[in-house]
Amino acid sequence: MTLDSKILAELKDKLLLEKKRVEEELNRIAKPTTSAGDFSTNFSEIGTNEDENASEVEEYTDNLALEATLEKQLKEILEALEKMEAGTYGKCENCGTDIQLERLKAYPAAKNCIHC
Numbered sequence: 001m002t003l004d005s006k007i008l009a010e011l012k013d014k015l016l017l018e019k020k021r022v023e024e025e026l027n028r029i030a031k032p033t034t035s036a037g038d039f040s041t042n043f044s045e046i047g048t049n050e051d052e053n054a055s056e057v058e059e060y061t062d063n064l065a066l067e068a069t070l071e072k073q074l075k076e077i078l079e080a081l082e083k084m085e086a087g088t089y090g091k092c093e094n095c096g097t098d099i100q101l102e103r104l105k106a107y108p109a110a111k112n113c114i115h116c
């Protein structure tokens with residue numbers, strides 16, 4: 001199966017939109033570091049008393065988990081975009097077969113086919 005350029009362009013648009021959304025969310029809770037696609041979670045100082053410290057830590061822990069998830073998504077999106085450039089997009093990284101189009105449409109950053 002070869003993806004035709006129209007479908008490829010559609011999937012690329014989806015990826016770029018998704019990239020923007022993920023980056024916006026990341027920027028809300030974290031700061032980009034010097035390495036591309038890597039973010040470090042913000043730690044906000046609300047105050048210095050015990051209650052305030054506890055909610056700072058709680059918020060930080062939540063954001064840390066969210067940041068890790070978003071960063072993973074962003075990396076997958078960037079990898080998918082790179083593969084589009086390289087012409088290797090749409091192949092399962094595990095078994096090398098073509099990833100089903102339905103799957104790519106639902107999740108354009110998919111790395112593996114439905115069987116893997």
Ligand SMILES: [Zn+2]
Nearest residue numbers: 092095113116
């Ligand atoms: Zn596979």
